[in-house]
Amino acid sequence: MEPQSRPGGRTARNRSLVLEAVASLLLEQGYDGLTVDAVAERSGVHRTTVYRRWRDVGGLLADSFDAAREDGWEPPDTGSLTGDLVEINRQVVAAFGEPFSVTRALIAASFRSVAAERALREFWEDRFERCGVVVSRAFARGEIAAGVDARTAIVSACAPVFYELALMRGPASQDMAERYARLAASALRA
Numbered sequence: 001m002e003p004q005s006r007p008g009g010r011t012a013r014n015r016s017l018v019l020e021a022v023a024s025l026l027l028e029q030g031y032d033g034l035t036v037d038a039v040a041e042r043s044g045v046h047r048t049t050v051y052r053r054w055r056d057v058g059g060l061l062a063d064s065f066d067a068a069r070e071d072g073w074e075p076p077d078t079g080s081l082t083g084d085l086v087e088i089n090r091q092v093v094a095a096f097g098e099p100f101s102v103t104r105a106l107i108a109a110s111f112r113s114v115a116a117e118r119a120l121r122e123f124w125e126d127r128f129e130r131c132g133v134v135v136s137r138a139f140a141r142g143e144i145a146a147g148v149d150a151r152t153a154i155v156s157a158c159a160p161v162f163y164e165l166a167l168m169r170g171p172a173s174q175d176m177a178e179r180y181a182r183l184a185a186s187a188l189r190a
Contacts, residue, residue: 017043026105058115065119081138082185089177096165097172157184
C-alpha cells in the first residue's frame with residue numbers, strides 16, 4: 001500500500017521520523033525486531049497513525065524504498081564511460097561497504113516481505129533507467145557503438161561489486177570499484 005501524503009507539514013515530518021525509525025531498527029535488530037509498534041515508539045508518531053498510513057512492516061519497508069526513489073539521484077558525469085562507471089561503483093561500495101549498512105538491511109528485509117520485494121524491484125528499475133544516460137553520453141562521445149543496452153552495461157560494471165560485498169561479504173575497497181568498472185568499460189568498447 002502506498003501511503004498518501006501531503007508535501008510538507010506534519011505528514012512529511014511524520015514520514016521522515018517513521019522512516020528514520022525503520023532504518024535504525026533494521027540496523028539494530030534486523031527484520032525480526034521491526035514491528036509497527038516498535039517503529040511508532042521509536043519515531044514518536046502515534047501507533048494508530050503508523051498503522052493507518054503503513055498498515056504493516058511490509059508497508060513500512062516499501063515506503064523506505066519509495067523514499068529512496070524520491071532522492072533525486074543522478075549518475076555522475078565525469079566525461080568518460082570508465083569514469084562514470086567508477087563513480088557509480090564507488091557509490092555502491094559506500095552503500096554496501098559499512099558493516100552495518102541500511103542498504104544491506106533493507107535488501108535483506110525485502111526477502112521477507114512481498115511489498116518490500118516489489119518496492120525494491122521498482123527502486124532498481126528506476127536506478128537502471130536513470131543510469132541510461134551514462135550509456136547515451138558514452139555513445140555521443142564515440143566511446144561505444146550504437147545498440148549497447150544500458151541496463152546490461154550498468155549491470156556488467158556493478159554486479160561484481162554487489163557480489164563481492166553483499167554475497168561474499170568481502171572487504172570494501174575503491175580498488176574494487178575501479179577494477180570492475182574498467183573491465184566493464186573495456187568489454188563495452190570491444
